Amino acid sequence: MQALWMIAGALAFTLMGAVIKLLAASSFGAFELVFWRGVVGIGLMAAFLRWHRISPASGRFGMHASRSVVGTLAMFCWFYTLGPLSMGTAFTLNYTSPIFIALAVAAAARWRGDRQPSRGRLHFAMAASFAGVLLILRPSIGQGQELAFAIGLLGALLTAAAYLQVRALGRAGEPEWRTAFWFSVVNCLLAALAATAFGGWSPVSLADLPALLAIGVLAAIGQLCMTRAFGRGRTLLAANLQYSGVVFATMAGWILFGESHDLPELAGIALIVASGVGASLAPQTAARPASPSIEPLARSPR
Template identity: 30%
Template sequence: MMDAREMRPLEGVLWMLGSGLSFVGVTGLVRWLGTDLPTAQSAFLRFAFGVMFLLPTMAPMLRAGFAPGALRLFALRGVVHTAAVLCWFYAMARLPVAEVTAIGYLNPVLVTLGAALFFGEHLALRRILAVGVAILGALVILRPGLREVTDGHLAQVGAAFFFAGSYLFAKRLSGLASAGAIVAMMSLSVTLGLTPLALMVWQPVSLSQLAALAGVAACATSGHYCMTRAFAVAPLTVTQPVTFLQLVWATLLGALVFGEGIDAFVLLGGGVIIAAISYITWREAVLKRQATPAVLATKL
């Protein structure tokens, strides 16, 4: 638990703002690339650049070895994350930036469900209600029956499920390996998983496309770094609501750069989902604070 003297809420908010802007940079660059390159090839090049950035940390990590069972979990996570990345790149090239961002907010909700199903975590009524509200938000975004739900929409929903699975594997691995090793092995395993798929559809790549994909890797690395720093200096109840601004930035990017219309239903649905996530986060924090005095009392 974070010591109150170590908490710096404003710094946490600023780091989370940086994280959101970095991830919007990722979506913007992939949207700019569009469908000119096959999905598997674009995803492979993005992760290959990520591996290059992480190479200095990989050699010592591989020499040190891993705990028993870790390699199997790394491999399984690589398969699931590869599927997630393919779905996400496919959706991003075909949907407005704001829509992809809003549907992506389902990830933490699905992680909550997965933790209950696979790790036996207690699914309290408040969590069940929040999950129901988040699903309602997703329906507001997709509006099935009122408009066409395209393969891009289905791909992004699939990406949300696969990313949730990847996060659950990461949670299991957190007791077996360091955070740096988990990130590095994810990048390496996904690159290996994408290699044969990319080779099957390979097309010539221009310098501008390579530069954009290197930028995607750099923005993604920056986003994860900023998020980690935010979590280190401020509680989730402070940083979680800031993630909603990512939808605002994505909407502005789509409108100003790509000429995409502003869909009020996407903003409303995204707001509903992030409200559900923020409520879960706030309630968990309140319960932890209430439990703290009892824990301290046993130590005095």
């Protein structure tokens, strides 16, 4: 059952990505799409808080604000890349975040003086991921996609930072739905400011409303499914099954948008997925079992 929850979550996020790509093609900018995702998210997360009788008030405003700002910036990057890049490429770049998480946790362990018996495995995973990025980047050079590619990697880095902040909030006793609620609030605020200052606003017709609503609903479904998957079984199984999202995204890009990938690109995608799985399997310390483990992001910035 755990496998089904994770696969369902990955599928929900893939469908959300497809809707975003469709809307981006009809002149909606990344800032506007993040805004509408936040509007729907506020309503849904408020309903979850009420259902679970959780107050939105928190004494950790600074932690929530920092996590939400970093996560929103990561979302700006990811939503933007879904426009110019193929779905498979955009999703794969976002899934490099576990490598950045692994680096951060390993650096913290080294600073504390903990033993790191898996350092060689981590270095191998990093090298494989870098090789995968180069293979995917190869056809992008000269096609005007270099900026989108760089923004995708920046988004993965920010996603990793946001995930580590989510872990800190969880360890501080903050309910996940409260964290998601304030994340949606900051989505709205920052996206509204950014759209007004830089991108402008596109007219919204009645025909656009179902798609805009679907972004927030699919994000909530994906988040709920993946939360259940991580909470009801083996963490590593759930962490590795989430990479099914890359397969779903590549297939969706091919079926819905006629996107294709050559053999080196597919090899690059496979390398990044394999390196992320390897990073998730690598224990980071032997001296302090209570240290943060590497659990690939359960799509928290989305």
